[in-house]
Amino acid sequence: QPMRELFGLKTMEEQLKEQFNLKEVVVVSGDTDEFSWVKKEIGRATVSCINDLLQANNIVAVTGGSTLAAVAEMMNADSKELMPLFVPARGGLGEDVGNQANTICAKMAERAKGNYRLLHMPDQLSKEAYSTMMEEPYVKEVLNLIRSSSIVVHGIGEAFTMAKRRKTSESNLEKLKEGNAVGEAFGYYFDEEGEVVHRVRTIGLQLEELNGIPYILSVAGGSSKAKAIRSFLKEGHSTILITDEGAAKELIKGI
Ligand code: G3H
Numbered sequence: 001q002p003m004r005e006l007f008g009l010k011t012m013e014e015q016l017k018e019q020f021n022l023k024e025v026v027v028v029s030g031d032t033d034e035f036s037w038v039k040k041e042i043g044r045a046t047v048s049c050i051n052d053l054l055q056a057n058n059i060v061a062v063t064g065g066s067t068l069a070a071v072a073e074m075m076n077a078d079s080k081e082l083m084p085l086f087v088p089a090r091g092g093l094g095e096d097v098g099n100q101a102n103t104i105c106a107k108m109a110e111r112a113k114g115n116y117r118l119l120h121m122p123d124q125l126s127k128e129a130y131s132t133m134m135e136e137p138y139v140k141e142v143l144n145l146i147r148s149s150s151i152v153v154h155g156i157g158e159a160f161t162m163a164k165r166r167k168t169s170e171s172n173l174e175k176l177k178e179g180n181a182v183g184e185a186f187g188y189y190f191d192e193e194g195e196v197v198h199r200v201r202t203i204g205l206q207l208e209e210l211n212g213i214p215y216i217l218s219v220a221g222g223s224s225k226a227k228a229i230r231s232f233l234k235e236g237h238s239t240i241l242i243t244d245e246g247a248a249k250e251l252i253k254g255i
Pocket of ligand 1 (some may be wrong): 035063064065066067068155156164184185186187
């Protein structure tokens with residue numbers, strides 16, 4: 001029985017890798033929607049993937065969310081003393097403190113025995129405030145570090161779950177409905193085709209900038225996130241997917 005299960009997961013990994021043109025796919029058994037321990041297993045699998053990729057003095061950019069918090073929880077120092085530098089991928093997106101990229105970033109650095117730099121930004125930035133912030137030397141410096149990341153580790157959320165959790169305004173909710181948003185990552189909302197229908201204005205990594213980063217680790221599980229995951233993978237924003245059986249089965253059904 002365990003062998004059969006293993007075989008099933010391997011088959012799913014291969015299918016997803018081919019379908020979405022990914023370098024690597026890891027599928028852990030179970031469904032996050034059913035059992036919370038599955039999220040921890042996703043966290044563990046992600047840490048082992050990060051440790052495999054890490055080289056001396058690499059910069060690792062991370063986003064927020066409960067899945068990334070689970071990754072931070074599992075983070076450990078590789079025996080190689082690589083001194084990774086952790087940075088948040090983007091500024092404030094309206095999450096509770098435990099789910100914020102800054103919190104997760106600091107925790108990962110501590111556990112990995114590395115360093116971190118943070119971006120303290122208000123969640124809502126006017127155009128003027130945004131331009132002013134962009135001129136701040138500290139912000140510029142951290143932005144340069146973010147853009148030089150070797151690895152980005154990020155979560156993917158179901159669009160309306162994320163919009164509600166982040167207390168999105170009525171007018172922006174309307175925009176998401178009209179645009180048929182299904183997924184969210186980095187503060188960008190996507191429709192089923194992977195087109196951006198809305199973006200939160202915050203400082204940090206912009207979607208186009210992902211192109212220059214060697215490894216984009218997309219980390220998300222739960223059958224309810226399948227559409228959201230597909231919306232992000234569709235436009236080829238990702239290089240490695242770490243997910244669970246629940247989401248993988250739904251993703252494969254849609255192939
Ligand atoms: O951007 C996506 C969200 O960070 C995902 O949040 O991991 O709590 O579902 P979650």
